[in-house]
Amino acid sequence: MGHFGFLKDPLWLKTLFKEAFGGGFFGFLIFAVAMGGICYWLRGYDIFYHALIDDLVLISKTLPRVMVAMSVAALVWVMLPRKYVSNLGGRQVGISGLIIAALAGAITPGGPSSAYALLAMLGLSGAERGAMVSYITAWALLGVQRILLWDVPFLGVEFALLRILCCLPLPIIAGLVARRLPFKLVIKAQKKNEVSD
Amino acid sequence: MNIGLIILSVLLIILVVLAVSRSENPGPIVQRAIEQFSKLVPRMFFALIAAGFIAQLIPQELIAQFLGKSAGLQALVVAAAVGLVVPAGPVIAFAIAVVFAKGGASSAALITFISSWTIFATHRILIYELPLLGASFLRLRVASVFFIPFVAGLLALGIGFLTKFGSVILSQ
Numbered sequence: 001m002g003h004f005g006f007l008k009d010p011l012w013l014k015t016l017f018k019e020a021f022g023g024g025f026f027g028f029l030i031f032a033v034a035m036g037g038i039c040y041w042l043r044g045y046d047i048f049y050h051a052l053i054d055d056l057v058l059i060s061k062t063l064p065r066v067m068v069a070m071s072v073a074a075l076v077w078v079m080l081p082r083k084y085v086s087n088l089g090g091r092q093v094g095i096s097g098l099i100i101a102a103l104a105g106a107i108t109p110g111g112p113s114s115a116y117a118l119l120a121m122l123g124l125s126g127a128e129r130g131a132m133v134s135y136i137t138a139w140a141l142l143g144v145q146r147i148l149l150w151d152v153p154f155l156g157v158e159f160a161l162l163r164i165l166c167c168l169p170l171p172i173i174a175g176l177v178a179r180r181l182p183f184k185l186v187i188k189a190q191k192k193n194e195v196s197d
Numbered sequence: 198m199n200i201g202l203i204i205l206s207v208l209l210i211i212l213v214v215l216a217v218s219r220s221e222n223p224g225p226i227v228q229r230a231i232e233q234f235s236k237l238v239p240r241m242f243f244a245l246i247a248a249g250f251i252a253q254l255i256p257q258e259l260i261a262q263f264l265g266k267s268a269g270l271q272a273l274v275v276a277a278a279v280g281l282v283v284p285a286g287p288v289i290a291f292a293i294a295v296v297f298a299k300g301g302a303s304s305a306a307l308i309t310f311i312s313s314w315t316i317f318a319t320h321r322i323l324i325y326e327l328p329l330l331g332a333s334f335l336r337l338r339v340a341s342v343f344f345i346p347f348v349a350g351l352l353a354l355g356i357g358f359l360t361k362f363g364s365v366i367l368s369q
Contacts, residue, residue, distance in 0.1 A: 055249035162363025
């Protein structure tokens, strides 16, 4: 029972409600109501009603998938330490370096805050530019968590598989292009370190 | 019950077994799951409802004309352009994708749209990439990836010639 003590914590509950129903949420609610109103006005009651019913049916089918996907994501988040992922990146030469970076990017759990934080760490620990680009591109295109949480529930497994197939070589290609580009690369955090020296 | 739910459930069972075998503390896991759920689901609910209404408001022909199979390569350009200007998270982006799918967009166009959105996500650039990595890295990354959504779409078109695999299944 001690494990679930957080359920009784009033501060946690308050924050939870604030995050669930605060901020942007009202924007979504009002937008949905507005769209419904316009639909009713322009298309009449019948179409409005059918659209609403179709939506609710769609949501009722999508929601279980989202819940399961979120449980998977939560398990991965706790069980896969981020340090392990960042240690994977960066130093190998050649294509294998890009492939490893891409794999690390694909399995990185969490949203952009973790992915970009890890990317910054990769950069600071000396990863070369190709690996960095490959990593973040793989996270964006092939992020397993994102595919499980969004592609599959919203658009179906078949589509998700097709998209994965089409995107497989792309992080590597991006990394190869990045290596060839003549731009000078200075990572922001590095600049700060140099200035303070 | 459909394939997607089955695959996800199997994955969940595997991970739960793994967690139990490692004697993981269930507290943080459940906590994290509830937190993520509460952040996403209320918005997702209304985003999908809005998407359903919008799908009725936009003439189907418009979506099919610009993003459907008949539009061919042009669909990829339109899809990439739209993906570029969606400065929002996955809730909105995938709700838009659902609207497009309902309207008859081709799988290749959808793939281009999602790839374009996920690679260029302007809000992410402003909130994370610039502060953490800086303009220099951003320049390098954009130069390395700007063609990616098209390549993804072209690959999808190519695969589309060989097989009908990969169509969107909205509700099964």
